[in-house]
Amino acid sequence: MxxxxxxxxxxxxxxxxxxLSQLGLDRDSVSVTVLQxxxxxxxxxxxxxAKVQVTYExxxxxxxxxxxxxxxxxxxxRSKPKAPAAPVKKPEAPQMPKAEPPKPAPxxxxxxxxxxxxxxxxxxxxxxxxxKPKAPAAPKTYAPAxxxxxxxxxxxxxxxxxxxxxSNAVPHCWKDEGNTYKVDLVGDDLxxxxxxxxxxxxxxxxxxxxxxxxxxxGHIRVNVDAECYREKREESLRRYARKKAxxxxxxxxxxxxxxxxxxxxxxxxxALQDMENITxxxxxxxxxxxxxxxxxx
Numbered sequence: 639m640x641x642x643x644x645x646x647x648x649x650x651x652x653x654x655x656x657x658l659s660q661l662g663l664d665r666d667s668v669s670v671t672v673l674q675x676x677x678x679x680x681x682x683x684x685x686x687x688a689k690v691q692v693t694y695e696x697x698x699x700x701x702x703x704x705x706x707x708x709x710x711x712x713x714x715x716r717s718k719p720k721a722p723a724a725p726v727k728k729p730e731a732p733q734m735p736k737a738e739p740p741k742p743a744p745x746x747x748x749x750x751x752x753x754x755x756x757x758x759x760x761x762x763x764x765x766x767x768x769x770k771p772k773a774p775a776a777p778k779t780y781a782p783a784x785x786x787x788x789x790x791x792x793x794x795x796x797x798x799x800x801x802x803x804x805s806n807a808v809p810h811c812w813k814d815e816g817n818t819y820k821v822d823l824v825g826d827d828l829x830x831x832x833x834x835x836x837x838x839x840x841x842x843x844x845x846x847x848x849x850x851x852x853x854x855x856g857h858i859r860v861n862v863d864a865e866c867y868r869e870k871r872e873e874s875l876r877r878y879a880r881k882k883a884x885x886x887x888x889x890x891x892x893x894x895x896x897x898x899x900x901x902x903x904x905x906x907x908x909a910l911q912d913m914e915n916i917t918x919x920x921x922x923x924x925x926x927x928x929x930x931x932x933x934x935x
Contacts (some may be wrong), residue, residue, distance in 0.1 A: 640885070642693040649676055650688045654896075657692035665879045669693045670896045672926075695885065715780050778822070780810035788850070792860060794821055795849050799842065804861060807864070817856060819844070823864040832867050839864060840899065872905050879909040882931055883916050892932040897922070 643660065647653035654670055661668070669692070676688035727732055783789035789811040796809040800823075807825030814820050821843075832839045843862040846912045850858050860869070886893055895906065907918050917934050922925055 639696050640693050640889070641696050642691050644673065644689060644691050646674075646687045646689045647676075648687055650690060653688045653690045654692065654751055657690065661692070663694055666874060666881075667694060669882065671894065778824075779891070780822070780824075782814065783811060788819065788854070788858065789813065790820060792846060792850055794929060796821060796823075796842065796846055799845065800831070803831070807831060809862075814861075818859045818861065821860060821862045821864065827863040832864055836867060836871060840901075841869060871902075875902055875905045876909040879906045879931075880913075883910050883913055886931050886933050887915060890933045892930055894921070895929045895931070897926045897928045899925075900927075903927070 643657055645653045645657040645660070647656055650672060654665075658665065658668070671691040671693070672688070673691055674686065674689035677686045783793055792811045795811050796811075800807050800809070805825070805827070807823045807828060809821050809823055809843055811819055811821045830838070831842070833841075843860060846860045846862060847858070850860060863869075882893055882895065899904070903920055907920075910916050910918050910931065915934055917932050919930055919932075921930050922928055
């Protein structure tokens with residue numbers, strides 16, 4: 639069973655965060671519908687806050703079992719007429735009992751001595767099981783970029799960009815398939831470079847693609863990642879897509895997801911393309927373009 643609440647805030651993100659804090663849920667467990675965009679107004683006049691409707695799933699209530707009506711058999715049986723009393727027999731003359739020889743008195747058994755109460759022996763505490771130390775993950779090894787190569791150009795640009803962001807992370811670039819190059823950021827405090835839902839990481843990737851493709855023939859695609867964020871995000875989106883699709887199949891009513899970038903929308907479409915009775919398409923304009931999941935027969 640679905641329930642929803644409506645919250646407001648200065649921005650859409652603040653309104654969503656307010657609803658999540660009230661419900662105690664994470665972002666992947668709810669569906670958001672924007673009811674009203676935020677407006678700043680002019681000199682304080684005409685300003686309005688953003689308003690969203692957050693829908694979440696709650697378990698269906700189990701109906702209580704109805705008590706079965708008591709059978710009327712008991713009352714009917716009680717109302718049956720009683721059987722007629724048996725005729726009273728005349729008492730017979732008592733017969734004199736035959737005299738029996740007296741039996742010898744039984745000898746009393748010797749009294750048993752009370753046994754002392756048993757005391758439980760104290761059990762020795764079990765020694766704790768030694769925990770097996772987990773083997774540390776082997777660090778990745780990166781081959782140095784050749785001088786004058788595209789990999790060196792990408793690493794040089796991203797390294798300078800990270801220095802302007804006061805980050806000590808080191809980029810490592812290698813060529814993947816075709817004209818695709820992958821970059822892995824290595825260092826401390828990488829959450830700052832990933833940003834909320836990967837926004838900062840997407841910005842670094844966009845700037846790297848724009849800069850590298852200015853002086854290169856053809857088109858080069860640069861994918862920037864940190865701490866395997868892309869892989870974890872893809873798996874989270876697939877689980878979210880399958881969960882929303884199951885809700886659509888249950889109620890047979892379409893649902894619209896929150897705004898996503900082109901990469902995340904592609905993951906949603908790919909995750910549901912083979913599911914029966916489900917179709918997906920995108921609607922809206924950037925940056926508020928979102929995926930619609932529909933039920934089809």
